Structure formats: structure tokens, C-alpha cells
Amino acid sequence: MSEQRSVPLRKHLMNLKPCRHGGLIQETSETYRIPESEILDFSANFNPLGNPFEHPESGLNFDEVLKNGFKKLTEYPDNRYLEFREAAARFVGLGVAPQNIIPGNGSTEIIRLVVECVVEKGDLVLLPQPTFGEYEMQCRIMGAELQYPNQDEVETLPDELLEKAKILFICNPNNPTGKLRTRNEIKALAERCAKHKTLLFVDEAFIELSDPSQSIADLPISSNYVFVMRSLTKDFAIPGIRIGFGIASPEVAEILDTARLSWNLGTLANAMGTALLNIEGGVENPYLKKARLMIREEGEKLKAKLDRIRGFKAGEVNVNFIFVNISKFMLDSTELSARLAAHGVLVRDCSSFHGLGKDYIRVAVRTAEENDKLIAAIGDVITQWGKEQAKSELQHVIEKASEEGIGGRKTCEYYPCHFEGQNCTFCFCPFYPCENERTGGKWIESSRGGKVWSCVDCHLVHKKETAQKILDCLMQEGDTDELVKVAWKKVMEPIL
Template sequence: MDPESIRTGQRVPHGGESDRDLLDFSANTNPRTPDGVGDAYAAALEASRRYPDDDYPDFRAAAAAFVGCDSERVIPTAGGLAAIRLAMEGVLEPGDEALVPYPSFGEYAREVRLQGATPRFVRYDELIDVGPTVLESCALAVVCTPNNPTGDAIDLDALAAFAARCADADTTLLVDEAFLGFTDRPSAATVDLEPVVVARSLTKLFGLPGLRAGFAVATGEQRDALATARRTWSLGTPAARVGAHCLRRDEFVRETRGRVARERERMRGALERRFDVYPSDAPYLLCDVGDRDVSTVIANARAAGVAIRDATTFRALDSHVRVAVKDRTANDRLLAALGVRDREDVGPETDP
């Protein structure tokens, strides 16, 4: 990282509610965890008396099977954000430019700036259409799929075509798939091109955000560089053991995807009675509250015991909130807090 940029840098806001008395819809994490997580964590505790195996063969094998790539291409990291930083540290130098989507995850621009580089903002739904003239002037391009906070995912064929243009321009493509596991869409890890680095997070899909487990996927010299730069013992033993356990819980993943899809559509139908709601492939919905005051909408929800995300902190959004998609009971509490109270109006019970 660039020392001067660190001194002048700032942190960015995130979801996540510290008040345990509030139902937290500001962070997009699964309210459920796979069976056996507690046992896997307990078994890892005694093993934590030794340093981890820095090769992480079991974790890498589970991660590779999950996204459909060879295990040699997997680089273990302490969460998806650690994978993003690792990729940017390996590519960006002071004075470089990086294509950054907006509105999207605020950490992209922050991490670019920490390297002494400059973010060049492009609308998230226009970024993969950028041509060679722009790409040739940028060392890095960032894509988020599904995009946070809008929720829409990118077709893999379109993403692969963009990756090929990045390869021609010698531009690294960083694909953040933090929420892709909530869908059945294939990972960009299957696009085996050297400029592509995929960042994955385990902790959202498996409901363990405090565990800090994730990984990057890369190929060729890009993979070698990331593997060399990766911090030694980049995953603690509990994170590696629990992460591998979760990645192999196929039935849990299928159940989660089905529940999220059903509840997301039910919630969208209800919320559209009050707000403009963006289509989404993700475990969250972005709502434009129109001429209502965002802070009042948030305060009223908190008074009803529910925390929602102030989405005006995302670039170019000024009348928006974001809400997570959880299970049926919790989602009904959210709808009530936002003024959608009649269960008959929001559809029949479908969540098993």
C-alpha cells in the first residue's frame, strides 16, 4: 500500500447492527448456518494449538469443488475483502487508474486509493461494455456480481467476453462474487483467463460473518503472484475447518437458494406497494423511497425493532434503503416495520 494514501485515507460505512435488541436487516447474511458447524469449530479448537498447514489442502479442495475449478488455482484469504485487497496490492501502483462500478461496494474505491491509484467510476450496468481505449489506460477493472446494492447479476457469457477484452488490453479483471453463492449461476472461476481474479466470501452464504473465511481464484502468473503475496497462515484453523465443512453442505446451499428466491419475490411484491424496488438476484432488495425522508424511514423501522441499511452512502443514491432477505418470520417483521402489515396481501405461506 501507498504510505501517503494510508495517511489521507478514510474508512467507509457498512451494514451491520451492534444493537442486539434489533432485528438486523442492514447486513446481507444468511440467518441460518449448516448443521455440524459447532462440532467442526470445537474440533478445530484443539488443532489450533499448532500453526495451520499453510497449504490448506482440504479447504482449497472444498473451495475448488464449490466454484468449479482446479484446487491449485485457489488462494485462501480471511474473507472476500482480503482477497480483494490481495488482488489490488498485486496489480496497482501509485498513479494507476482502476475502473470501479457505481453504485457499488464502497470498499473498491477505498482499496484502490490505499494503493495510491485513482478510481475511475463507471455505472455498474455499463462497465462490462467499456471498450479497449478505456481499458488500455486502466490497470484494473472491478465487477461485482450480483452487484451490491442493486442485486442484479451479470450473464457469464457477457462477463467472459469482457474478460477477453481485458486480456487484450493487459488489464486485470477482479470479479467480486460475494453473493453469487445465493444463486445457481456459474462462477467466473470457470473463465480460465490469466487477467481474471475472482474473490469469494463464505461467511454471508453460511451465516458466519465473524468467521472471516474466503478465497481468491486466479490462473497462470496471476495465480503465482497472489500465492506468493498471500500472508502466511492467512486462515486460522477454525476458519479453514469450518469453511471446508460449509462448502460441502450441498443440501444447505440448495435450501438457502430456494428460500431466498421465494422470500425475495414475496417481499418485493409487498414492498412495491410503498416503494420502487429494484429487481434482484441477491439476498437483498434496494428500495427507492421516493420523496420520503430516508432517515425517517430508517428511524421508524428502528422504532419497530428493525435495522435497515441507509443506501444513500452508496455513490449516486440519494433516496434509497437496502433490506436483506432472511426467513419468513423475520421478513414479516420487516414488512410490518415498513408499513406492510397484512399477511393476506403478501401471499400464502411457502417457506418450509
């Protein structure tokens, strides 16, 4: 075995694991050989209306923005980003001024910048869980000591703990749970943090798609111990262009702005960001108001449909995604996500979030038509899983019958599900779904949307003589699927 080569990197980085995110469209396309254009992504959470350039009410012209950006492609960006800062301050309102704004190449760069400038190796950082994984990632890079209080414990964190902590991260609304804290709750927390000289980092990446009135973006104006982060990715559905900004007190903002990478916003990103932030009316622009209304209405409809799926428990709808407990579902989050991906539908497997295990998924709120496709895809996965279980059960029945013959299951909690004295050799019908209404079966409306084949009124396979004949066919040598076809032709068709 060759000796491992040494690397000139900090030792604590040797076991660093990448932070997982949603939006893996290209990877899914490569894995399942599905064209990217045919993949429906519920794993990443953007404005369900799409980008504002597709909506006249936004007042934005894409060609004009690009034209302005292209004019300066041969120049370095103005590293002061004056127009961007002014636009960001106007967009936020609440008394925020340009000198409070720190431009960033997406929210992740802002997180890295703050952590680099605040945290030293060994410093304690509080990361209420579950929450966005990039906070932990950037803190680990700096060698911080991490503690993970529960989200429900945030308001009652002990003073001694806050006294020791360098930063407390709060995502509001929280990703992935969707929990929205009120302005008063965050304000009270900010006062406690300031008292203990702990920086309160509040990530408001989703606030414009939730309830902007709960923003605390004005608090940093008068406090060196509150920092607010905003992202344009979610509001305007532009993940391909990395644009975000931070809001801090003038003293803190000046230092962070000096420490950030020079020219961190390229010419086109700067032009795009400035145009978007200059949108008429700011957070009250018709485009954003329409998006919030759509999220509330379609989110509640989607939640109701998710709740009708056996084993699903959807969380509250405060923002453009829904946190779903599937701990009582037939599949765990990893298997469900993989099966849906094979159908061209992506949901966020939340197993990468601290402490959640494989009991949760997160789904974006999209258009009514797209949301229905998600529900239909889950239905298809359930049907496919049911067929696999039926096939597995059938194999078990055949093996058991070869030793014991046919029989009943009178100890079953559902007995009798068809009639007293029924034969239960085939609890799972080997022909399901036969789609032949002469059997007594029929298509019915599913509680999760769409139709499902119901066998409630079909008694045929539960008659002893019929069950025996079917079993005789299935116990022959050969492929099980082919034997099922033979059994249908030899046993069922003559009866029908």
C-alpha cells in the same frame, strides 16, 4: 491552538474515510438501548436459512468441526492450506483445481491482496457504480486514480479506457443493486479486458445464493487477466468467522499466495472453512438449493409488499437482498433508516454508495415472519411520522386561526374529501387515531400489511360549529397534547 503532530504515513492516507457497512447490531443496541437479541437486521445479507449446522440436510456437525479445530490449537496452521484448497476447488467445480485457489481471511483481505499486488500509485482503476465500497477503499490506500462509470455502461466501456485501466471491478450479482450479469456477458467482458491486459476482478460473493450457473469461476484457469473472488460469509451465514478465497490462473495464484500474509486463516477458521466447502454436493447441496428457492419465493413476496408502500419502488429479485428506490417517499434513506433502527429494525442506508444520494435503501430477504416484521416496522414509522406531521399542522392551524379564524381550503386538490361545503380547518384530525367507531372511523386492512385507522366516513371535525369549538379549546394556554384531550372530552364526547 496546538500544532498538529506529524505522522509517518503516506500523505494520500491523511483524508482516508472509513468504508461503511451494514450489520451494526452492537452500535444500534448501544445507541437505542435495545438488547442485541431483539434487533432484526435487514442491513446485512446472509443466507436466510441461517448457518448450515442448524440444518440436518447439510450433513455438517458443528461439534465435530470444533473438535477437529481444537486439536490443533497449539500448532501453527499449515500455511499451505492444502485441505482448504482442495475443498474450495471441489466446491466450485467447473474444472477449478487446488493450485487455482488463494485462501483469504474474508473477502476484504482478498481484495486488499489483489490490489496490493497489482496497483501502483497513479494507476487507473475502474469502479462501476454503485457497488461494494471496499474496492474503492483498498484502491485508495494504494494511491490509485479512480473512475466511476455507471453500471449500465460496463458492457460499452471504450477500448481506450480499458487500455489505460489496471483493474476493472465487477460485483456479480451487484451489491447493492442486485443486478445479475449472465455468464456470457461477463465472458465477453473478460475477453476485452484480456485483450487490453486489464485485470477483470469479478466478485461472486453472492453467486451461490443467486444463480450459480452464471459463475465464470473457470475463466481464470486459462487467463491471467481474470480473477474471481468467493466468500463463505454470505452462503453459510457465518460473518463472525472470516473466510473467503480467490480463484486465479496457476501463475497468478502462485504469486498471490506467496504475497499473502502467512497463516491468514487461523486453525478454527481453517477447520470451519474446510468443513463447509466439503459440504456434500457443493453448490447443489440441499441446504443451498433450499436457500435459493426460499430467496426467490420470499423475495418476490417481500418485493410486492414493498411496492405497495407509497413512495417505494423495489428492484428485481436476483439474490438475497432488494434494492429499493424511496426517492418519492416522505423520508430520505438516512432518516428512514434511523427511525427503523429506533424500532429495532436495521436496513441499509445506501447514501454511502457512490452517486446514490439519500434515495435508496437495501433490505435483506429473510424468513416470511421476519419480512412481515420489517413491513410492520415501516408502517409504524409512517404512522409515527404522520402523527408528528399532524401535530405540526395542528400548531400551524392554531397560529393561523388566531389571526384569521376558521376557514376552508377549497383550493386543495382533494376538496371535498368528505362533503361539499366542509370546513377544512383541521385537514389533519387532531384526535387521530381516535379508535372510536362511533365517529364513523374504522380499522381497515393496509396495503402494506396490518391495519390502519381510516377516517373516510367521519365528518365530525369538518362541521363548522364543531371545528370552532375544537379550536376554542386548543387555543387556550397549555400543553397541546393535554388540550387535545380536553377538546375530545368537551366537544366530541357530547356529540357521540
